Amino acid sequence: MSVVTPQWLELREPADAAARSEELAERLARHLPKGPLTIHDLGGGSGAMGRWLAPRLRAPQHWVVHDRDEGLLELAATSFETRRSDITRLAPGELAGASCVTASALLDMLTADELAGMLGACAGLPTLIAMTVTGGVTLTPADPLDARLQTAFNAHQRRDGRLGPDAVAAAVEQLGGEVLVRPSPWRLDAANGELMTVWLGGWIAAACEHDPALEAEAYRGRRLAQAAAGELAVTVDHADLLALP
Numbered sequence: 001m002s003v004v005t006p007q008w009l010e011l012r013e014p015a016d017a018a019a020r021s022e023e024l025a026e027r028l029a030r031h032l033p034k035g036p037l038t039i040h041d042l043g044g045g046s047g048a049m050g051r052w053l054a055p056r057l058r059a060p061q062h063w064v065v066h067d068r069d070e071g072l073l074e075l076a077a078t079s080f081e082t083r084r085s086d087i088t089r090l091a092p093g094e095l096a097g098a099s100c101v102t103a104s105a106l107l108d109m110l111t112a113d114e115l116a117g118m119l120g121a122c123a124g125l126p127t128l129i130a131m132t133v134t135g136g137v138t139l140t141p142a143d144p145l146d147a148r149l150q151t152a153f154n155a156h157q158r159r160d161g162r163l164g165p166d167a168v169a170a171a172v173e174q175l176g177g178e179v180l181v182r183p184s185p186w187r188l189d190a191a192n193g194e195l196m197t198v199w200l201g202g203w204i205a206a207a208c209e210h211d212p213a214l215e216a217e218a219y220r221g222r223r224l225a226q227a228a229a230g231e232l233a234v235t236v237d238h239a240d241l242l243a244l245p
Contacts, residue, residue, distance in 0.1 A: 004045060004069070004072070006046060006071065006072060006075060008198070009045050009046050009048060009072070010046070011194060011195050011198060012105070012195060013048045013051075014192075014195075015186050015188065015192055015195055016048060016052070016104065016105065016130070016131050016186075017048075017052050018187075019131065019184040019185060019186050019187070019238060020052060020104075020130045020131065020184050020240055021130070021182040021183075021184050021240040021242075022056075023182055024128060024130075024180060024182055024240050024241075024242040025053060025056045025057075025128070026056070027180065027242055027244070028057070028100065028126060028128050028242060028244075029056055029057045029058055029059075031126055031244055032057065032059065032099055032100060032126065033059070033099070034059055035059065035060070036059065036060040036061070036062065037057060037059050037060065037061045037062070037099040037100070038061075038062050038064065038097050038098050038099050039053075039057075039061055039062070039063050039064070039098065039099060039100055039101070039102060040063075040064045040066060040095050040098045040100075040101050040102070041063060041064065041065045041066065041080075041101075041102045041103065041104075042066050042085075042087040042101060042102070042103040042106070042118060042122075043066065043067055043087050043103055043104075043106040044065035044066060044067055044076060044080075044102075044103070044104075045065075045067055045069070045072045045075075045076065046072050046075035046076050047063070047065050047075065047076035047079055047080050048104065049102050049103070049104040049130065050063045050065065050076075050079065050080055050102075051079070053102060053128070062081065063079075063080040063081065064080065064081045064082070064083060064098075065080045065081070065082045065083070066082075066083050066084075066085040066087050066090075067082070067084070067085065067087075068084060068085065068086055068087075070084060087103075087106075087118050087121075088110065088113075088114035088115075088117040088118050089117055090117070090118070090121040094121065095121055095122070095125065098125055099125075099126070100125055100126040100127065100128065101122045101125050101126070101127045101128075102127070102128045102129070102130070103118075103127075103128075103129045103130070104129070104130040104131045105130070105131040105132070106129070106132070107129060107132040107163065107167035107168065107170075107171055108132050108133045108157060108162070108163060108164050108165065108167045109162060110162065110163055110167065111160070111161040111162055111163065112161070112163060112170060115163060115167065115170055115171060115174065116174060119171065119174050119175060122243075124245050125245065126242075126243065126244050126245065127175070127242070127243040128240070128241075128242050129171065129240065129241050129242075130184060130238075130240040131184055131238045131240065132167050132168050132171075132238055132239055132240075132241070133157070133164070133165055133167075133236070133237070133238055134165050134168055134237045134238060134239050135150070135154045135157075135164070135165030135237065136150075136185075136235075136236075136237030137150050137153075137203070137234065137235070137236055137237070138234070138235040139223070139232065139233070139234050140232070140233040140234075141226075141231075141232075143219065143222065143223070145214070145216065145219045148207075148211075148214060149203070149204060149207040149214065149216065149219070150207075152206075152207035152208070152210045152211040152214060153203055153206050153207040153210070155210050155211075156206040156207060156209060156210040157206075159210070168181060168239045168241060171241060172241065175241075175243040177243060177244070177245055178243065178244045179241055179242070179243045180241065180242045180243075180244075181239055181240070181241045182239065182240050182241075183237065183238070183239055183240075184238045184239060184240045185235050185236060185237050185238055186234070186235065186236040186238065187233075187234075187235050188233065188234040188235075188236070189230075189232075189233045189234075190230035193227060193228075193230070196227050196232065196234055197224060197227050197228070199234070199236070200220075200223055200224065200227060200234070201220075201224070204216050204219070204220050204223070
C-alpha cells in the first residue's frame with residue numbers, strides 16, 4: 001500500500017465529502033438498528049469517513065479506526081478509538097461486535113490477495129466502502145495528450161499486482177449478495193485549486209513514471225497554468241459500494 005500523508009488527507013477531505021454517495025449512506029442508516037452502533041473503519045487514517053458518516057446514521061455510535069500508520073491514528077484519536085492494524089490480515093474476532101464496517105479511498109491500493117483478506121474479515125457485516133478510483137478522468141478544456149496520460153496512469157495504478165481501477169469490480173465479485181454501486185466522482189474547479197494542482201502533479205508524474213516516452217513537461221506547464229488561472233475543470237471518477245448481508 002502507498003504512503004499517505006496527513007496533508008494529503010486534509011486536502012482531499014472536502015472533495016471526498018462532496019462526492020460520497022448520500023444514497024448509500026441513507027440505505028445503510030435504514031438497514032442498521034436504532035440502538036448503539038459499533039463501527040469499524042478500515043484504513044481510516046485521520047478519521048475522515050467517521051466525520052462524514054456519523055451524522056448521517058442518526059444513532060449513538062462508537063467508532064474504531066484501524067490503520068497501520070501511527071501518525072494518522074494520533075490524529076484520529078482525538079475523536080475515535082484507534083487500533084494499529086494491518087487491515088488485510090485482521091485476526092479472527094478483531095471485528096467482533098461490529099454493527100458495520102466502512103472504508104474510504106482504499107481498495108485501489110490493494111492487491112487481489114489483500115482485498116480478499118480484508119473482505120473476508122467483513123463477511124456477514126454491512127460494509128460501506130467509498131471513494132475507490134475507477135480510472136476515468138475528464139479534463140476541460142481537453143488536450144490531445146489526455147488519453148495517453150490516463151492510460152499510463154491507470155497502468156501505473158496496477159503496478160506490483162495492485163487492483164487500481166479494477167478494484168470495484170473485484171470487490172463486488174468477492175462480496176456477493178446484495179451489493180449496490182454508485183458513482184462518487186470528484187468534480188474539481190477553481191474552488192478546489194490547491195487540490196487540483198496537487199492531484200494534477202501526481203497524476204502526470206505517475207503516468208510519466210510508467211511511460212517515460214510521454215514527454216509531458218509542456219503539457220504539465222499548460223495544465224498547471226490553466227489551473228492557476230481558474231480555467232481548468234477536472235472530473236476524477238470514483239465509486240462507492242454498499243454490501244448488505
